[in-house]
Amino acid sequence: MKDLLFTVTQFLIVCLLCSALNALGDDGGWRYIGTNTVNVKSSSTGYTRWFLSKDHLKVGDMVRSRKPSNSCRPQNMDVPEGIVVGLDRNADCGFILVRVHGVHDPIRIHASTLERVTNGLAASDWVYLKEENENHSPVGILHSINRDGRVTVGFIGLQTFWKGNASELEMAESYCVGQFVKLKANVLSPRFDWPRKRGGASAAGKISWILPNGCLVVKFPGLLTFRDEANIFLADPSEVYAVSFRTCPMMIEKYQQVEDHHWTVRPVLIAFGLLTAMKLGILIGRKIGRK
Numbered sequence: 001m002k003d004l005l006f007t008v009t010q011f012l013i014v015c016l017l018c019s020a021l022n023a024l025g026d027d028g029g030w031r032y033i034g035t036n037t038v039n040v041k042s043s044s045t046g047y048t049r050w051f052l053s054k055d056h057l058k059v060g061d062m063v064r065s066r067k068p069s070n071s072c073r074p075q076n077m078d079v080p081e082g083i084v085v086g087l088d089r090n091a092d093c094g095f096i097l098v099r100v101h102g103v104h105d106p107i108r109i110h111a112s113t114l115e116r117v118t119n120g121l122a123a124s125d126w127v128y129l130k131e132e133n134e135n136h137s138p139v140g141i142l143h144s145i146n147r148d149g150r151v152t153v154g155f156i157g158l159q160t161f162w163k164g165n166a167s168e169l170e171m172a173e174s175y176c177v178g179q180f181v182k183l184k185a186n187v188l189s190p191r192f193d194w195p196r197k198r199g200g201a202s203a204a205g206k207i208s209w210i211l212p213n214g215c216l217v218v219k220f221p222g223l224l225t226f227r228d229e230a231n232i233f234l235a236d237p238s239e240v241y242a243v244s245f246r247t248c249p250m251m252i253e254k255y256q257q258v259e260d261h262h263w264t265v266r267p268v269l270i271a272f273g274l275l276t277a278m279k280l281g282i283l284i285g286r287k288i289g290r291k
Contacts, residue, residue, distance in 0.1 A: 055116055055123070057084050057096060061147075063114040064122070079107065079114060118145045119166040126214070126237070127153060128172035129162075136162070137191070139172050139238040140214040154213035156191065156236055173242070175216060179207045181240040192234040195220055204243055205233065216240065 057063065061084045065077040079098055085106050086097035097106040098114070115122045125142045132138045136157030145151045145166060152161040153169070175181070183194045183202040195203045209217035216235040223231065 055144075057087070057111050057114065057116060059084050059087060062117045063098060064117050066113055066115045079109065081117070082107070116145075116147075118147055119149055120171070121145050121151070121166055121169065126172040126174040127169040128238075129153075129155070130168055130170060137214065137236045137238050139236070141210075141212065142169070143212070156213050156215050158213070172237075175207060175210065175237055175242065177207050177210060180204050180243050181207060181216065181218060181235065182243050183235075183240055187239045190239050191236040194233060194235070195223060197223075205235075208232070 062081065063079060063084055064081055065079045079100055082098040082100040084096055085099045088095040094111045095108055096111050096114070097108055099106045115124075121127065121142055123142055123144055127140060127142045129138045129140070136155040138155075140153045140155035140162070143152045143154055143161060149166040150163070151166050151169065152163050155162050182204045183190060195205075197203050203220055203223055205218035205220040207216050208219045211217065214237050216237055218233050218235050220231055220233070
């Protein structure tokens with residue numbers, strides 16, 4: 001119950017901050033890159049100017065192309081891995097020179113499209129704590145990593161950032177808004193309540209928000225709910241797994257995945273089946289009557 005109250009409080013705080021940022025954007029202050037670009041080269045990253053300015057790149061840093069925020073699709077990276085070999089003297093431009101393996105000359109690219117990689121990790125990566133702790137979730141979001149390997153991570157169950165070393169972490173499966181997730185079969189008592197279908201099978205929900213500590217805010221469009229029933233639930237990322245139409249091996253599972261997109265799918269298919277059966281019955285009846 002304590003974790004639930006803390007997570008809900010964080011969710012409300014994030015909503016208020018987003019509203020404040022949008023209001024400031026109208027007055028010429030901070031703006032979201034998704035609709036108002038910081039520069040031409042970073043118009044598709046989806047990160048704010050403040051986020052991009054937190055970490056200044058230096059000569060010798062290992063870098064890679066920055067993945068657009070809330071994107072789970074594989075991206076073709078301009079710089080899969082490179083080393084910063086030069087900085088633009090004009091601070092307003094923000095361009096740097098990066099040497100990429102297999103390319104003879106350094107590439108001139110804007111710093112906002114790159115992120116620093118230290119020990120194989122970069123800020124905003126999903127990470128897994130090697131030594132699990134019962135007090136908090138083992139899966140969280142990496143918020144910062146220093147050049148010496150010191151890290152800060154947000155975990156469900158902790159009221160402050162977890163601080164440690166990159167050697168204590170490993171990469172975890174990433175999640176993004178729009179993904180469908182389902183409760184793992186071996187999780188009998190999840191950290192937060194999870195709705196179930198008729199027959200006891202766990203329902204699949206759609207991620208609508210991701211909190212700074214990695215908590216997933218999940219909606220269930222495939223479940224018909226009434227006014228007093230909740231349709232938004234919280235989920236621990238270590239207790240769920242991503243599902244999609246492509247990954248479902250059997251046809252029945254693919255159909256269930258389609259049902260999870262909206263509760264009207266089953267009634268519409270049933271009505272379509274009844275209409276088809278009625279038309280076939282009428283056609284057969286007419287043929288028999290003619291004979």
